[in-house]
Amino acid sequence: MRLLIVEDDMEVAETLAAYLRRNGYVxxxxxxLEMAREAxxxxxxxxxxxxxxxxDGEGSVLIAEARQHKRPQRFMLLTALAGVxxxxxGLESGAVDYIAKPFEPRELLARIRNALRRIMPMAPEVRRYGPLSYDVEATGFFIDEEPFVLRRTEALVxxxxxxxxxxxxxxxxxxxxxYGYDRMVNVNSLETQISRLRQKLAHASTELRIVVVRGTGYRLMLE
Structure with a gap:
């Protein structure tokens, strides 16, 4: 099994690497980040x-980049950021485990073995329409490859x-x-979500718009 340790404290990295090599890992x-991307x-x-x-940045961006570029990869986060x-x-970003420093080497080894039993994540399903792309599993949106951040209800729409x-x-x-099939919805609630979403789309791209078909529904269209 081959592991990549991405760690800027070389004393920690080399000590951990030596321990893992003694336990049979390459x-x-x-x-x-730059060196990790090359690797x-x-x-x-x-x-x-x-x-x-x-x-040179936040390490967990590598997880997002792997998903965005459809490169299946297991990631374990090992960090001093230990808050809940x-x-x-970290876990919601797609990491298979999250371990706070300082750590017990034997526990880390057990967690690595457990992580390696996990099936390698499949390449995400990404739908594309013009400059807009949608990562179905992560419910994440990108416009021209840049994150397009929405509220939960706007993202559902x-x-x-x-x-x-x-x-x-x-x-x-x-x-x-x-809102669900069995909830009573205020008549203006959906219009509010659509209005906010239309404004955000207009701000982010000149190519995308939501067309209202009065009395019937809506279409996502390209200009």
């Missing part, structure tokens, strides 16, 4: 053990419109998708 080291582009690793605080919010954010771009989506379908 280990490569990278001390920056991932030219080699196959069974697991990447990744620090978050690197000299940090752990939740856009996800439904992206199921069949250009096709009519009825008001009832959108309300069920956003």
């Amino acid at each position: 280990v490569d080291l990278a001390d920056s 991932l582009a030219t080699n196959a690793f069974d697991l990447v053990v990744l620090d978050r605080m690197l000299p 919010d940090d752990t939740v954010a 856009l996800a439904e419109l992206m199921r069949r771009p250009g096709a009519l989506v009825t008001r009832q379908t959108l309300e069920a998708r956003v």
Whole structure:
């Protein structure tokens, strides 16, 4: 099994690498995002053990980049950022595990073995329409490859419109998708979400718009 350790504290990295090599692993080291990107582009690793605080940026961006470029890869975060919010954010980013420093080497070894039993994540399903792309599993949107950040309800609306771009989506379908089938919805609630979403799309791109089909529904269209 081949591991990549991305850690800028070389004393920590080399000590950990020596311990893992004694336990039968092939280990490569990278001390920056740039070096890690080069390693991932030219080699196959069974697991990447990744620090978050690197000299040239936030380490977890490598997880997002792997998803965006459809490169299946296991990542384990090993970091001094030990708060509950940090752990939740790290796991939700797609890491298979999150370990706070300082760590017990035997526990880390057990967690690495457990992570390696996990099936390698599949390449994400990404739908595209003009400059807009939608990562279905992560419910993440990008416009011209830049993150397009939305509120939860706005993202649900856009996800439904992206199921069949250009096709009519009825008001009832959108309300069920956003609010559920069995909830009473204020008549203006969906219009508010659509209005906010239209403004954000207009600000982010001149090519995308939501067309209102009065009394029926909505279409996501390209100019």
